[in-house]
Amino acid sequence: MNVQQTSPKVRKGFTLVELAVVIVIIGVLAAFGVPKFLNSVERSKAAEAFAYLAAVRTAQERYIARQGVYTEDLTQLDIAIQAPKYFTPGTITSTNTGTDPTWTMTLTRIAATSSKGAYTVTFTQEGFDPDNSTILALPEINPSGTTAAAPTT
Numbered sequence: 001m002n003v004q005q006t007s008p009k010v011r012k013g014f015t016l017v018e019l020a021v022v023i024v025i026i027g028v029l030a031a032f033g034v035p036k037f038l039n040s041v042e043r044s045k046a047a048e049a050f051a052y053l054a055a056v057r058t059a060q061e062r063y064i065a066r067q068g069v070y071t072e073d074l075t076q077l078d079i080a081i082q083a084p085k086y087f088t089p090g091t092i093t094s095t096n097t098g099t100d101p102t103w104t105m106t107l108t109r110i111a112a113t114s115s116k117g118a119y120t121v122t123f124t125q126e127g128f129d130p131d132n133s134t135i136l137a138l139p140e141i142n143p144s145g146t147t148a149a150a151p152t153t
Contacts, residue, residue, distance in 0.1 A: 039140045042116055045086045046135060047143040049107045053123035055081040056092075060103055060125065070094040070103040070125070086110055087121070101125070106132065116141065 059077035060070050071077065072092045083089055087107035094103040106122040122132040130136055130146045139147055 043141040043143055045109075046119075046121065046141050048084050049087045049109075049121040050128070050143055052081055052084045052087070052089075053105060053107060053121060053128075055079050056105055057123055057125070057127060060092075064101065069096040070101050072103075104129070104132070 056074075056077065056079060059079045063071050063077055070092075072094050074089070074092065084107060086109065088110055090106040090108065092103055092105045095101060102125055104122060104124050106120050108120045109116075109118050116138055119134045119138055120132075121135050122129040128144050128146065130144075135142050135144075136146065
């Protein structure tokens with residue numbers, strides 16, 4: 001007796017339900033991951049402003065040690081860092097009268113992203129100036145770790 005063995009058909013590929021489940025999982029992961037990624041990219045751009053202004057501050061301290069005053073001319077500073085790519089450098093304003101000379105410089109974000117508006121980072125001879133920096137309104141991208149003070153009643 002000759003018995004033919006029938007083998008079940010081997011299925012190749014995925015079902016529509018399996019593909020839909022995978023697409024939903026990828027969508028959920030993207031919904032959580034993309035905003036975090038965009039914040040980290042913007043945070044790194046903000047860190048560029050902080051690094052540049054810290055270099056300006058260090059150069060200003062060297063300049064005042066040599067000349068006795070702060071300068072308003074960036075070309076007179078010996079800065080070993082390139083100008084920020086994503087920020088427009090403001091002008092340096094200095095006050096060299098009296099016993100405590102001061103200087104201030106503000107960088108403004110060149111192109112605001114879709115999720116973040118334009119913001120500024122300000123440094124003085126003391127370092128980061130939270131009172132005049134609008135980056136405090138964006139704690140998710142603020143690399144300084146400084147937070148806005150709670151309003152007093």
